[in-house]
Amino acid sequence: MNINIHIKNGRLIDPKNGIDTVSDLYIVRGKVASLGAIPAGFQDCRVIDAAGLIVCPGLVDLSARLREPGLEYKATLESELKAAVAGGVTSLACPPDTDPPLDEPGLVEMLKHRTKSLDQVHVYPVGALTQKLKGERLTEMAELRDAGCVAFSHADAPLANLHVLMQAMQYASTFGFSVWLRPQEVSLANNGVAHAGEIATRLGLPPIPVCAETIALSNIILLTRETGVKVHLCRISSAEGVAMVRAAKQQGLPITCDIAINHVHLTEMDIGFFDTNCHLVPPLRNLHDRDALCGGLIDGTIDAICSDHAPVDDDAKLLPFGQTEAGATGLELLLSLTFKWATTMNIPLIKALNTVTLAPARVLGIDGGHLTPGAPADICIFDPEEYWKVTASTIQSQGKNTPFLGRELPGRVKFTLTDGNIVYES
Amino acid sequence: MNRNPQLNKHGELQHLLTTEGLPVSILLHILDTAESFAGVTEREVKKIPLLRGKSVFNLFFESSTRTRTTFEIAAKRLSADVINLNIAVSAQSKGETLLDTVNNLSAMHADMFVVRHSQSGAAHMIANHVRSEIHVINAGDGRHAHPTQALLDMFTIRRYKKDFHNLRVAIVGDILHSRVARSQIHALTTLGVPEVRVIAPKTLLPSKVERLGVHVYHDIAQGLKDIDVLIMLRLQNERMLGASLPSPEEYFKYYGLTQEKLSLAKQDAIVMHPGPMNRGVEIDSAVADGKQSVILPQVTFGIAVRMAVMSILAGN
Numbered sequence: 019m020n021i022n023i024h025i026k027n028g029r030l031i032d033p034k035n036g037i038d039t040v041s042d043l044y045i046v047r048g049k050v051a052s053l054g055a056i057p058a059g060f061q062d063c064r065v066i067d068a069a070g071l072i073v074c075p076g077l078v079d080l081s082a083r084l085r086e087p088g089l090e091y092k093a094t095l096e097s098e099l100k101a102a103v104a105g106g107v108t109s110l111a112c113p114p115d116t117d118p119p120l121d122e123p124g125l126v127e128m129l130k131h132r133t134k135s136l137d138q139v140h141v142y143p144v145g146a147l148t149q150k151l152k153g154e155r156l157t158e159m160a161e162l163r164d165a166g167c168v169a170f171s172h173a174d175a176p177l178a179n180l181h182v183l184m185q186a187m188q189y190a191s192t193f194g195f196s197v198w199l200r201p202q203e204v205s206l207a208n209n210g211v212a213h214a215g216e217i218a219t220r221l222g223l224p225p226i227p228v229c230a231e232t233i234a235l236s237n238i239i240l241l242t243r244e245t246g247v248k249v250h251l252c253r254i255s256s257a258e259g260v261a262m263v264r265a266a267k268q269q270g271l272p273i274t275c276d277i278a279i280n281h282v283h284l285t286e287m288d289i290g291f292f293d294t295n296c297h298l299v300p301p302l303r304n305l306h307d308r309d310a311l312c313g314g315l316i317d318g319t320i321d322a323i324c325s326d327h328a329p330v331d332d333d334a335k336l337l338p339f340g341q342t343e344a345g346a347t348g349l350e351l352l353l354s355l356t357f358k359w360a361t362t363m364n365i366p367l368i369k370a371l372n373t374v375t376l377a378p379a380r381v382l383g384i385d386g387g388h389l390t391p392g393a394p395a396d397i398c399i400f401d402p403e404e405y406w407k408v409t410a411s412t413i414q415s416q417g418k419n420t421p422f423l424g425r426e427l428p429g430r431v432k433f434t435l436t437d438g439n440i441v442y443e444s
Numbered sequence: 445m446n447r448n449p450q451l452n453k454h455g456e457l458q459h460l461l462t463t464e465g466l467p468v469s470i471l472l473h474i475l476d477t478a479e480s481f482a483g484v485t486e487r488e489v490k491k492i493p494l495l496r497g498k499s500v501f502n503l504f505f506e507s508s509t510r511t512r513t514t515f516e517i518a519a520k521r522l523s524a525d526v527i528n529l530n531i532a533v534s535a536q537s538k539g540e541t542l543l544d545t546v547n548n549l550s551a552m553h554a555d556m557f558v559v560r561h562s563q564s565g566a567a568h569m570i571a572n573h574v575r576s577e578i579h580v581i582n583a584g585d586g587r588h589a590h591p592t593q594a595l596l597d598m599f600t601i602r603r604y605k606k607d608f609h610n611l612r613v614a615i616v617g618d619i620l621h622s623r624v625a626r627s628q629i630h631a632l633t634t635l636g637v638p639e640v641r642v643i644a645p646k647t648l649l650p651s652k653v654e655r656l657g658v659h660v661y662h663d664i665a666q667g668l669k670d671i672d673v674l675i676m677l678r679l680q681n682e683r684m685l686g687a688s689l690p691s692p693e694e695y696f697k698y699y700g701l702t703q704e705k706l707s708l709a710k711q712d713a714i715v716m717h718p719g720p721m722n723r724g725v726e727i728d729s730a731v732a733d734g735k736q737s738v739i740l741p742q743v744t745f746g747i748a749v750r751m752a753v754m755s756i757l758a759g760n
Binding site: 215291 | 464541543561563565566568587589626651656
């Protein structure tokens with residue numbers, strides 16, 4: 019059902035090939051056919067006038083919770099994939115913390131089948147590292163890989179036993195699998211809900227110290243060296259954490275790293291008077307940490323920005339701060355917030371877009387996030403001049419909670435194409 | 445960031461949720477109004493009709509005797525109808541959410557909610573969701589704030605020390621878990637006390653506490669030097685179960701207030717405690733009952749201060 023598409027006069031930005039120029043892009047049979055010159059024998063079936071718009075690879079999101087199976091009251095595949103394409107996201111990885119967790123091949127196959135039938139976004143399940151995410155017994159990682167898992171993680175579930183962690187890393191390393199870990203020492207996080215700093219002290223919120231991250235990070239880095247496994251570090255939140263990752267990468271360890279888009283913009287101060295939409299995991303830290311995270315993005319210590327999309331139902335946010343569920347919707351904000359970061363911090367757009375396209379595709383190990391002729395035509399076309407207001411009705415996701423609710427954001431997605439199909443058009 | 449949710453658009457007090465961020469004029473207005481009520485409590489006929497026909501709901505999601513009682517007395521002296529709800533054992537145990545409880549009570553035409561809850565931010569959340577004619581008074585939320593306690597402490601200090609501008613005040617004990625300490629610190633710094641000290645072992649101090657504008661001491665002997673006002677905090681028994689402290693005995697030895705330690709402060713220093721006291725843990729009986737103690741007057745002033753807060757809110 020692929021039709022040929024001619025995207026005219028857009029500003030093409032392709033980080034992989036270093037392209038940032040106004041040109042045409044031609045799509046034939048779901049693939050990028052050529053940039054600039056019309057391919058031989060090309061017949062227009064659909065022309066998209068992209069004058070004044072930016073044409074870039076579809077976004078690749080390393081963490082988007084779709085909430086299926088088991089948590090459909092928070093969100094469904096239908097609602098969240100619709101949100102993804104509305105946000106220009108054409109590939110996403112979903113963490114295993116569903117109910118039940120993605121720890122059996124059958125569950126993964128079902129998820130793959132369901133997402134394939136919706137045919138909108140490439141969904142890459144991340145398998146559970148241990149059964150039921152209990153941190154005790156390993157999952158059948160090879161079977162899970164065959165079923166479609168691209169990596170293995172423990173999501174936000176605690177994995178307190180370092181022996182189990184080491185065995186899991188060794189086993190994954192046997193098959194060349196990647197292990198994705200969010201560094202947090204559970205005994206130090208100790209049911210905290212906010213960064214151990216001035217705001218938590220003022221508001222009397224249970225704190226999470228930075229050392230909860232750095233001690234776990236230190237363990238993971240040492241175990242990476244020990245086991246040789248490829249490790250992807252998820253959601254670093256602190257300046258010290260960034261420094262440790264930088265040092266580990268300089269030593270040549272096989273480590274990649276991402277942060278969540280909210281942490282690029284926000285700090286503990288944004289909690290204000292107990293804004294429960296700012297209850298996030300990991301917690302928003304201070305200005306110094308935020309600047310270090312941005313510095314890490316610029317020097318490449320941090321590879322990718324993800325949405326860390328976590329739709330939460332309203333009731334779970336309408337409680338006193340400490341009792342609320344952590345998380346925010348993000349799929350539809352990732353592009354706008356990345357764009358906003360680039361424009362306000364004066365970062366070349368090609369560099370900023372790299373962190374949400376090519377770099378995360380490389381973490382996933384997929385051929386995507388670029389516009390090289392022959393590549394799948396996964397494309398996002400957005401208007402850099404158009405602002406949109408984040409409200410419950412402008413967000414497609416079933417989760418309406420985000421710290422940016424009520425804010426105007428720049429960069430409106432006009433078209434999203436997956437494998438050359440127009441899956442979103444506004 | 446939203447504007448201070450305690451103030452209405454004219455800058456007047458809409459709710460009393462915390463002492464943080466309140467202008468000095470509002471704090472002084474409360475204290476001055478409380479002075480005028482302090483006389484009422486000593487009169488033969490103790491009632492005045494300022495809140496006649498108004499309904500005050502005491503919503504205590506966490507148990508309390510003293511605070512709830514003084515709020516009740518204060519409301520009754522202002523001629524309000526008072527409804528006490530011990531929610532800890534009713535709706536919440538049936539699974540009703542905090543907001544549902546509040547919405548149901550709002551539908552019963554409440555004019556004022558006095559709220560105590562174990563979670564920081566509970567009073568803010570309620571204030572954000574009630575109709576604009578309803579006033580919320582925070583009677584203690586988690587570790588966050590207990591503004592009426594802090595205000596009655598300010599009232600007590602002013603009674604005995606007259607002026608805030610030349611005082612050194614020390615708060616001793618479990619600052620980390622104390623909503624009272626946080627509210628006192630904000631009130632003291634706002635009212636112009638030049639030096640506020642906190643004295644505690646490191647396990648009982650929150651991170652970055654100095655950012656609240658206090659000087660940190662770990663040695664009580666150094667911390668009490670030249671002090672005009674000592675505020676002792678209650679050490680909750682559950683702190684002994686965790687790893688915060690080794691034993692009540694060691695705590696008393698190093699941080700408990702005895703006559704000997706009190707002698708390191710100024711001769712005319714006053715000793716305060718928000719209650720309930722653990723005698724022999726944070727304070728020795730000889731000090732608690734001694735001539736420098738103003739602990740019982742604090743309780744008495746609590747009624748006048750709460751009357752002042754209610755009457756000001758009702759008038760705004």
